[in-house]
Amino acid sequence: MHIVADENIPLVDAFFSDLGRITRLPGRRIDGHALQDADVLLVRSVTPVAAATLAGTPVRFVGTCTIGTDHLDLAGLAAAGIKTASAPGCNARGVVEYVLSCLLVLSERTGRDWRKLTVGVVGVGEVGGRLVATLEALDVHVLRCDPPRAEQAEQGFVSLDELIDQADVISLHVPLEVTGRHATRHLLDTARLDRLRPGAWLINSSRGPVVDNLALRQVLEARGDLQVVLDVWEHEPDVDIDLAVRCVLATPHIAGYSLDGKLRGTEQIYRELCSFLGRSADKTLAELSPSQGVGTLLLDSATPPEWVVAKALRYVYDVRDDDARFRSMLVAATGVTQRKEGFDRLRKEYPLRRECQWLAVGLADADGQPGTGTRTGQCERMLKAAGFSGARRHDLRG
Numbered sequence: 359m360h361i362v363a364d365e366n367i368p369l370v371d372a373f374f375s376d377l378g379r380i381t382r383l384p385g386r387r388i389d390g391h392a393l394q395d396a397d398v399l400l401v402r403s404v405t406p407v408a409a410a411t412l413a414g415t416p417v418r419f420v421g422t423c424t425i426g427t428d429h430l431d432l433a434g435l436a437a438a439g440i441k442t443a444s445a446p447g448c449n450a451r452g453v454v455e456y457v458l459s460c461l462l463v464l465s466e467r468t469g470r471d472w473r474k475l476t477v478g479v480v481g482v483g484e485v486g487g488r489l490v491a492t493l494e495a496l497d498v499h500v501l502r503c504d505p506p507r508a509e510q511a512e513q514g515f516v517s518l519d520e521l522i523d524q525a526d527v528i529s530l531h532v533p534l535e536v537t538g539r540h541a542t543r544h545l546l547d548t549a550r551l552d553r554l555r556p557g558a559w560l561i562n563s564s565r566g567p568v569v570d571n572l573a574l575r576q577v578l579e580a581r582g583d584l585q586v587v588l589d590v591w592e593h594e595p596d597v598d599i600d601l602a603v604r605c606v607l608a609t610p611h612i613a614g615y616s617l618d619g620k621l622r623g624t625e626q627i628y629r630e631l632c633s634f635l636g637r638s639a640d641k642t643l644a645e646l647s648p649s650q651g652v653g654t655l656l657l658d659s660a661t662p663p664e665w666v667v668a669k670a671l672r673y674v675y676d677v678r679d680d681d682a683r684f685r686s687m688l689v690a691a692t693g694v695t696q697r698k699e700g701f702d703r704l705r706k707e708y709p710l711r712r713e714c715q716w717l718a719v720g721l722a723d724a725d726g727q728p729g730t731g732t733r734t735g736q737c738e739r740m741l742k743a744a745g746f747s748g749a750r751r752h753d754l755r756g
């Protein structure tokens with residue numbers, strides 16, 4: 359069996375080499391020509407796959423090691439008898455940590471405490487659902503908007519227009535759907551962007567075209583009060599530089615780029631392929647992936663819990679690093695080609711990032727003894743709510 363795989367799928371050899379011969383290619387260079395004798399195609403989000411691309415090739419299975427599937431023509435591939443698989447939820451936690459980091463930075467920049475704001479989450483699936491759960495566990499007031507779920511008679515949702523009227527912060531987590539009753543392309547158009555509350559924060563880490571980028575640039579030119587964070591862009595990797603400079607934070611589609619998230623994506627597609635082939639999936643991520651955490655961070659259990667949580671979050675992931683790298687690439691690039699290459703390079707060479715679960719947070723008092731008292735309890739509770747499952751009272755005396 360011949361497997362053609364995007365070169366940016368980690369552990370592809372470890373998982374798939376027993377199943378067949380693997381050819382690794384840059385995702386944007388995978389086309390019909392490269393698949394002439396391929397049986398299996400493993401992609402990431404940058405490779406559009408239509409039935410026409412695979413016509414005349416032996417490909418019978420297409421797996422994307424991502425959550426999003428908008429780059430796959432699912433209906434066309436199914437009609438052509440080609441099995442498709444994706445990796446639901448694989449990097450959802452990374453996106454939640456990205457959004458939490460953005461909230462910390464926006465708080466610092468505006469002087470508004472994010473925990474006292476109303477956060478509107480649009481799209482309450484794998485990512486949005488985890489974000490809602492985390493924010494609510496941190497006692498943040500959340501509004502949920504998900505018309506497809508609301509239509510299933512589920513309770514607790516508001517319409518998008520109600521959310522826009524009431525939310526101080528809007529975070530988008532919908533799939534990109536170009537057609538249909540719940541289409542999301544340009545879900546935020548000029549009319550809705552104009553109606554954002556004064557000083558609203560908008561975070562888009564879903565897909566670029568969910569926000570009309572030209573309209574957003576024009577609205578930002580007129581409204582300096584809005585605080586916008588974009589991780590995803592219309593026409594990626596060709597980023598509108600005039601829009602990027604108007605964003606408080608701008609990053610190159612890396613919200614979900616924890617190593618853990620990428621590895622889970624590889625494992626999920628390995629399992630899907632084994633099931634398609636009728637083979638048992640005998641390899642596991644637990645055996646193949648790095649098992650070590652990112653160390654221990656000692657924090658003073660007598661300091662306010664929100665400081666403790668902010669410090670631990672910054673230690674694990676700080677979106678300002680990605681923002682700085684992206685901006686310096688945009689400034690250094692001369693012309694569109696270099697900007698596009700720079701966008702892809704930042705993603706390909708993305709630094710090691712682990713998730714909060716891997717950081718052991720030790721809570722000790724100023725004398726190095728395990729924290730006691732109400733505040734330590736609050737710190738522990740908030741750390742666990744934020745995802746630091748390894749938070750403990752720590753004794754420095756050994």
Ligand SMILES: NC(=O)C1=CN([C@@H]2O[C@H](COP(=O)(O)OP(=O)(O)OC[C@H]3O[C@@H](n4cnc5c(N)ncnc54)[C@H](O)[C@@H]3O)[C@@H](O)[C@H]2O)C=CC1
Pocket residue numbers: 425426427446447449450453480481482483484485486487503504505506507531532533534540541542545563564565589590611612613614615
């Ligand atoms: N920037 C990044 O690195 C990443 C981006 N993503 C993007 O985030 C998207 C969401 O991911 P998941 O939560 O895992 O997807 P999901 O499919 O689990 O959840 C999406 C939710 O959006 C809802 N929805 C659909 N149309 C809607 C509409 N018009 N208005 C409001 N809600 C609507 C659905 O009912 C569903 O509950 C992905 O499709 C992908 O495009 C995902 C992972 C990483």
Ligand SMILES: O=C(O)C(=O)[C@H](O)COP(=O)(O)O
Pocket residue numbers: 366401402403404423424425426427449611612613614615
């Ligand atoms: O999983 C998704 O959906 C994402 O948006 C991924 O973060 C995309 O990563 P790449 O596939 O573009 O590496």
